[in-house]
Amino acid sequence: MPSAYDQMWEKLNLDLEAHEGLLAVLGKFYGDIYMSQQGRLKGMEYLDFVLSEVHGLRIKELQDAKASGKKVVGTFCVFVPEEIVLAAGAVQVGLCAGAEIGKAEAEKVLPRNTCALIKSFVGFKLAKLCPFIESCDLIVGETTCDGKKKAYEIFAEYSPVYVMEIPQMKAACDRELWKSEVGRFKSTVEELTGNKIAAGDLRDSIHLVNERRRVLQRLNRLRAAVPVPISGRDALLINQISFYDDPVRFTAKISELCDELEQRVKSGAGIAPDGTARLMLSGCPMAVPNWKLPYIIESSRAVVVGEESCIGTRNTRDLVQEGSATLDDMIDAIVDRYMRIDCACFTPNTERLDNIVNMARELGVKGVIHYALSFCQPYSMEAYKVEKALSAAGIPMLAIETDYSMEDVEQLKTRVEAFVEMTR
Amino acid sequence: MPSAYDQMWEKLNLDLEAHEGLLAVLGKFYGDIYMSQQGRLKGMEYLDFVLSEVHGLRIKELQDAKASGKKVVGTFCVFVPEEIVLAAGAVQVGLCAGAEIGKAEAEKVLPRNTCALIKSFVGFKLAKLCPFIESCDLIVGETTCDGKKKAYEIFAEYSPVYVMEIPQMKAACDRELWKSEVGRFKSTVEELTGNKIAAGDLRDSIHLVNERRRVLQRLNRLRAAVPVPISGRDALLINQISFYDDPVRFTAKISELCDELEQRVKSGAGIAPDGTARLMLSGCPMAVPNWKLPYIIESSRAVVVGEESCIGTRNTRDLVQEGSATLDDMIDAIVDRYMRIDCACFTPNTERLDNIVNMARELGVKGVIHYALSFCQPYSMEAYKVEKALSAAGIPMLAIETDYSMEDVEQLKTRVEAFVEMTR
Numbered sequence: 001m002p003s004a005y006d007q008m009w010e011k012l013n014l015d016l017e018a019h020e021g022l023l024a025v026l027g028k029f030y031g032d033i034y035m036s037q038q039g040r041l042k043g044m045e046y047l048d049f050v051l052s053e054v055h056g057l058r059i060k061e062l063q064d065a066k067a068s069g070k071k072v073v074g075t076f077c078v079f080v081p082e083e084i085v086l087a088a089g090a091v092q093v094g095l096c097a098g099a100e101i102g103k104a105e106a107e108k109v110l111p112r113n114t115c116a117l118i119k120s121f122v123g124f125k126l127a128k129l130c131p132f133i134e135s136c137d138l139i140v141g142e143t144t145c146d147g148k149k150k151a152y153e154i155f156a157e158y159s160p161v162y163v164m165e166i167p168q169m170k171a172a173c174d175r176e177l178w179k180s181e182v183g184r185f186k187s188t189v190e191e192l193t194g195n196k197i198a199a200g201d202l203r204d205s206i207h208l209v210n211e212r213r214r215v216l217q218r219l220n221r222l223r224a225a226v227p228v229p230i231s232g233r234d235a236l237l238i239n240q241i242s243f244y245d246d247p248v249r250f251t252a253k254i255s256e257l258c259d260e261l262e263q264r265v266k267s268g269a270g271i272a273p274d275g276t277a278r279l280m281l282s283g284c285p286m287a288v289p290n291w292k293l294p295y296i297i298e299s300s301r302a303v304v305v306g307e308e309s310c311i312g313t314r315n316t317r318d319l320v321q322e323g324s325a326t327l328d329d330m331i332d333a334i335v336d337r338y339m340r341i342d343c344a345c346f347t348p349n350t351e352r353l354d355n356i357v358n359m360a361r362e363l364g365v366k367g368v369i370h371y372a373l374s375f376c377q378p379y380s381m382e383a384y385k386v387e388k389a390l391s392a393a394g395i396p397m398l399a400i401e402t403d404y405s406m407e408d409v410e411q412l413k414t415r416v417e418a419f420v421e422m423t424r
Numbered sequence: 425m426p427s428a429y430d431q432m433w434e435k436l437n438l439d440l441e442a443h444e445g446l447l448a449v450l451g452k453f454y455g456d457i458y459m460s461q462q463g464r465l466k467g468m469e470y471l472d473f474v475l476s477e478v479h480g481l482r483i484k485e486l487q488d489a490k491a492s493g494k495k496v497v498g499t500f501c502v503f504v505p506e507e508i509v510l511a512a513g514a515v516q517v518g519l520c521a522g523a524e525i526g527k528a529e530a531e532k533v534l535p536r537n538t539c540a541l542i543k544s545f546v547g548f549k550l551a552k553l554c555p556f557i558e559s560c561d562l563i564v565g566e567t568t569c570d571g572k573k574k575a576y577e578i579f580a581e582y583s584p585v586y587v588m589e590i591p592q593m594k595a596a597c598d599r600e601l602w603k604s605e606v607g608r609f610k611s612t613v614e615e616l617t618g619n620k621i622a623a624g625d626l627r628d629s630i631h632l633v634n635e636r637r638r639v640l641q642r643l644n645r646l647r648a649a650v651p652v653p654i655s656g657r658d659a660l661l662i663n664q665i666s667f668y669d670d671p672v673r674f675t676a677k678i679s680e681l682c683d684e685l686e687q688r689v690k691s692g693a694g695i696a697p698d699g700t701a702r703l704m705l706s707g708c709p710m711a712v713p714n715w716k717l718p719y720i721i722e723s724s725r726a727v728v729v730g731e732e733s734c735i736g737t738r739n740t741r742d743l744v745q746e747g748s749a750t751l752d753d754m755i756d757a758i759v760d761r762y763m764r765i766d767c768a769c770f771t772p773n774t775e776r777l778d779n780i781v782n783m784a785r786e787l788g789v790k791g792v793i794h795y796a797l798s799f800c801q802p803y804s805m806e807a808y809k810v811e812k813a814l815s816a817a818g819i820p821m822l823a824i825e826t827d828y829s830m831e832d833v834e835q836l837k838t839r840v841e842a843f844v845e846m847t848r
Contacts, residue, residue: 110808150768150771153809181597377799378570384534
């Protein structure tokens with residue numbers, strides 16, 4: 001079916017036929033997983049709309065921004081300081097991808113033993129399926145894992161790539177390296193945009209990004225209620241869209257949704273029947289449209305009440321301290337905030353173990369499902385430590401390794417159901 | 425069969441029965457691969473002896489050193505500056521392992537999708553098979569790859585582990601971080617040994633380690649001769665043993681072997697029949713007893729004339745600059761030398777591409793076999809760039825991914841034979 005956006009997609013050099021196929025599959029998948037839910041919040045209509053226009057209206061907005069002279073910066077990781085991009089008047093969008101469609105193309109340049117997320121973004125590029133990638137003036141990678149670090153070198157043959165170095169420990173020399181990298185990034189963004197970042201710009205953008213984190217923190221607090229007032233799928237979608245949507249509009253819309261949620265919590269209404277097991281997810285990020293595991297869990301007499309992941313609390317837990325008077329102090333505040341990220345790229349990464357146990361206790365979950373993408377060594381290896389920490393706290397854990405294919409759905413469902421049964 | 429070393433191994437808490445099995449298999453494997461060769465240098469007898477006593481006499485020497493108050497430091501990576509360990513009067517030994525025997529134990533704590541080298545050293549520890557690990561007062565890991573970085577966290581539950589952070593780029597801030605890490609390592613080694621490193625000690629150890637590198641450089645130059653005067657297997661063994669043996673004795677013995685080799689080169693004698701294809705290996709290190717691929721290649725009308733790997737030129741190409749007057753200057757020289765390592769952990773890593781092409785040209789090879797351990801993301805992903813660089817230079821490349829199992833030997837042999845045929 002021809003779309004009103006065909007001309008735009010054609011200009012972005014997408015493979016129109018394959019792209020139409022992608023949107024059709026995505027629409028069907030979304031319908032099955034999302035529109036089938038009962039008792040959804042009215043506020044979710046906005047998210048449904050944004051998702052339905054993810055390659056349409058949102059791309060049109062990016063193109064309009066570009067036409068007005070703005071630059072678009074794409075990222076794959078919560079380590080890239082959005083505050084700096086926004087302060088320079090640019091737009092930042094997340095490029096992590098959760099679909100398998102470009103896999104065959106990706107495997108022409110990447111080993112088969114590469115995680116699905118990396119294959120997905122490389123595949124989207126090579127198969128000409130992602131209007132976000134094609135809208136970017138700069139794509140910012142980072143060194144959080146071997147797979148991405150080396151994939152960016154290949155990706156750079158196709159797109160304008162800049163890579164930030166992320167330290168692997170948290171000593172003083174690591175903070176120095178990271179501060180130097182933040183400074184290098186600031187210069188790069190200033191050069192890209194032609195805008196020198198002033199203290200006032202950065203103060204505003206720090207506040208703006210913090211406001212989005214605050215509203216997501218509020219969402220997380222409301223989700224902790226018993227009975228749970230929103231499905232894990234819907235909460236995940238909100239977190240996913242936070243990486244793509246205009247931050248001011250998104251924050252306002254989610255604030256309204258939280259008002260509605262608050263009413264629901266006050267009224268004692270929930271979305272799951274009594275006896276539904278409260279579980280938490282922990283591990284790798286789930287990028288759009290990777291809703292496989294939450295859907296399996298929530299079809300197994302359980303509900304997800306929290307996501308300890310980059311598309312989850314790892315992105316929202318810490319704020320940049322506000323109130324700094326000078327640009328230098330603001331940069332220091334940014335440096336400090338991002339150094340607190342508890343990514344498995346750090347060694348050791350005991351903060352993450354503490355954060356998971358605390359989160360599981362605060363949310364009153366019956367168990368944790370640890371999710372690692374196959375071939376994601378940092379998270380799949382850290383699962384061993386997570387299980388030990390949770391076990392010491394008396395909280396059972398199920399470790400799952402999977403990818404974006406649907407081949408293992410039945411097998412995963414059997415394992416999840418057995419785990420849910422066990423937690424009763 | 426009881427060994428004269430049983431008592432020593434028992435004191436080291438080895439699993440004697442399993443260890444006896446390991447030595448029997450190792451002896452058989454060595455016999456098949458090494459002792460079957462024709463026209464070996466007389467100097468190889470020393471290497472045969474050292475290998476036959478790898479868990480015997482060499483361990484006895486380490487135990488004697490410990491009894492005299494010396495400390496033993498184990499390492500897994502060419503980034504650990506041996507100069508500092510030796511200057512503090514300690515002994516350094518390489519712990520990388522090339523056998524599959526402890527795999528089942530390792531997979532109890534590591535994901536199956538972990539490279540064979542990591543599974544091997546973890547397995548050796550858990551299965552109580554490695555007298556080197558058990559002799560160590562400190563085991564030094566590093567952050568060169570996700571797999572090792574996270575495995576050390578688990579390994580630290582069983583052995584005294586210290587981890588050095590390796591930067592991922594080569595800018596000024598990376599050198600600063602690395603210098604800070606070298607300083608932290610020096611303090612750690614001084615504390616371990618109780619010996620404060622003086623300028624004279626470090627000057628001597630820099631010279632000593634350089635001397636070992638120089639003799640291995642000489643070996644590499646002699647191997648470049650046509651016809652090739654030494655098998656790739658024998659040269660690999662020499663490089664492997666350089667990580668275990670006493671450095672002074674080793675250098676003297678390899679110097680004698682090079683004298684013999686020089687005579688052979690002068691006389692125009694070679695070890696392979698006319699028409700044998702000259703090939704080069706590039707990629708992951710091959711730790712003892714991982715001789716699988718060189719043996720396959722050298723049973724396929726080809727000979728290996730160089731190894732671009734950590735157990736190869738990556739460990740010997742660069743010297744620490746000598747002649748510094750002060751301790752600080754010597755540390756700077758060490759920092760600079762190790763920053764030149766062209767490990768795939770760096771991004772970008774174009775030096776490696778240049779080094780490979782130069783080496784292939786200098787050695788006059790017909791082709792390069794790129795060897796990556798399965799699940800080693802840095803090297804398996806960089807293979808794409810290596811192939812491009814070699815292709816631009818008109819040199820064919822065969823990319824192989826394998827592990828320590830023997831299951832794929834016939835399949836590899838077929839691929840290698842086809843590649844050798846193609847290079848003619």
